[in-house]
Amino acid sequence: MPLPPPMGGLMEEWEEGMGESSSPPHPMAMGHGSLKDKDPEELKRRLYERVVESRRPEELPEEASVFLRHLGRLPIRYLIDLGIDRADDVLLHWRILTLCAHPDNRPVFHARFQKCITVPAAKFDDDDDPCQSLMEDLSLERRNKGRAGVGADNTDSMSISSRDKKTLLLHEIIFSSLDKPKLLSRLTALLSEVGLNIREAHVYSTTDGFCLDVFVVDGWETEETEDLITTIKEALSRKNVGDSEIDWNLLTMGEKIATGSFADLYQGSYNGVDVAVKILRDSHFNNSSVNHENVLQFYGACTRPPKYCIVTEYMPGGNLYNFLHMQNNVLDLLTILRIAIGISKGMDYLHRNNIIHRDLKTANLLIGRDQVVKIADFGVARQGNQEGQMTAETGTYRWMAPEIINHKPYDHKADVFSFAIILWELTTSKVPYDNMTPLQAALGVRQGFRLEIPSSVHPRLSKLIRRCWDEDPDVRAVFAEILIELEDILHQAQANRGSSRRSRAKMQKKTPG
Structure with a gap:
């Protein structure tokens, strides 16, 4: 989006005197004086008509009112800045804000190559003041545009020799998330971290609490944007931009x-x-x-x-404890395995990020749509220390590892013990140690007592449970191993079910009608 940048003395006002939701004053609005004087509703209508003329029906919102509401949530300045000829940009911004409406997508960003420009190489090699250099370059570019058609290209070629020129690739980065304090400063710091120089910045806030921030940058040495997008994603994950304080x-x-x-x-x-x-x-x-x-x-x-x-x-299915014990659900083998695999994937992710849950139990496992299980309640979760072990009692007795009960040093293998109890719950639909008080259960575990595994439990699951609640943490599997074993059991069970169905079908064909 080639919008003009803030100029001269306005830079200080942009940085110090304006809010996070503001965009720097710029000459574009003055260039559209006729638009500036138009009624906002008229601007929206004309822009929508131009969009309809230029795009295929399947690329547009189903109803005009949807698109007009989108324009209405943005400031009038946005309409004036873009004018009525930027259908592609308007549709792109609509898609980005639509994605941003769903929390799982945030923050949303888009990157695209814009154009190449030529500037004096000395500006980037010797200048002590990069901001002043940037302002001079942008002023030079605007003056050259003003001379277009009256020999501007000739003048450029005479005043700056080819060996003193530097070609820069400009890219546009569009960012959207919840509009929060200090978000703009965090974004600019992130772009700088990945080696990008901001040449233009235009920041808009919607009436429903989102931001639409547009940056034109240089510093990326290729027109391709796939690696640029990957680089920004990695930086976003490190910085956690777009999250934190809730209003x-x-x-x-x-x-x-x-x-x-x-x-x-x-x-x-x-x-x-x-x-x-x-x-x-x-x-x-x-x-x-x-x-x-x-x-x-x-x-x-x-x-x-x-x-x-x-x-x-929000997880509409409640927690796994209530699902099993209050609703009296008995699970088949495939459901048990799918739930256990989901838990294992989540725990493997946490452990790879050096996070020990410390209170893993069915009450802290929440059920979403399609029976997707998610690990919750990090009230006692913490980062593993440098020695890889911690002390002090934490967690819930019925799921607690013996080393924690005994106040001994422990590490991520304590979560594996808790997972063994959960796996037992899934296979039996019973509350662990239901004939004991929590303290009696803890004393029993401390003395080596373990739950009885019914003979009806799949033999490989039974073996896995026993390994995971072993007294010695070193004997217990890690979640990466657990995941491999569970997925292999699942594939075997699915194959056996398929074979059984085919056998029954053959028998039915042989049976006389």
Whole structure:
């Protein structure tokens, strides 16, 4: 999007005097004086007509009202900046903001090559003030554009020899997320970190709390954008840009779902999206930056007094404990394996990121759509220390590893022990040690007592459970091994089921009608 940059003395005002939701003043609006004087609704209508004329029907929103609402959520300045001839840009921005509406997609960004420009090489080699150099280059480019058609190219070729020129590739980066304080400064720092120089920046806020930030940058040495997108994604994951502080005023609280020792859990909504809101009784909480399909998605947190809360995705199926023991569900082998594989994938991800859950149990496993299970409640989760072991009792007795019960040093293998208990629950649909109090169960585990595995349990699952709750943590498998074993059992079970179905079909054909 080749929008003009802030010029001269306006740069300081942009950096210091304007809010996060503002865009630097620029001459484009002045260049569209006739548009600036138009009624906003007329601008929207004309822009929509131009979009319809230039695109195929399948590329457009189903109804004109959808597109007009999109334009209405953006400031009038956006319409003036773009004019009525930028149908491609407007449709791209609409698609980006539509993606951004779903929390799982945030933050959304798009990168595309824009054009090549030629500038004096000395500006990048010897200048002590890169900002001043940037302003001079942009002024020179604008003056050259003004001389177009009256020998500007000849003048350039005479004043700057080819050996003193440097060719720069310009790319456009478009970013969208929830509009939050200091987001712009975090974005500019991120682009700088990956070696990009910002030549233009245009920042828009929507009326429903999102941002649409457009940067024109140089510093990427190829027109291809695939590697650029990968590089930005990696930087985004390191910086966690677009997440963190939640505005309490944008939260709508619903009914209370559950009450715990440290927090109350509510159903709610944030910017129109269903969420779960955990209201903390003090300001201490663990905000581990994780992103995996089998780990509950963290949206943000309120960390300013007097409101402390964590906002996550809402899981309509409740927790696995209630699913098994309150609803009395008995699972078949394929369902057991699919759930166990999902848990293993999530735990493998956490352990590879050096996060030990420390309270893994069915009550902390939430069920989403299509029975996808996600690991939740990191209230006691923590990073492993340098020695790879920790001490002090934490967790829940019925799922607790013996080394924790005994107040011995422990590491990620404590989670593997807890997983063995969960796997036993899945195969039996029973509460662990249901004839004992939690303390009696802990004392039994401490003395080597283990749950009885029914003979009906798949023999390979039975063997895996025994290995995972072994007294010696070194004997227990890691989740990468557990995952391989479970997937192999699943493939075998699916193949056996397919063979059985084919055999029954053959028998039915042979049976006389």
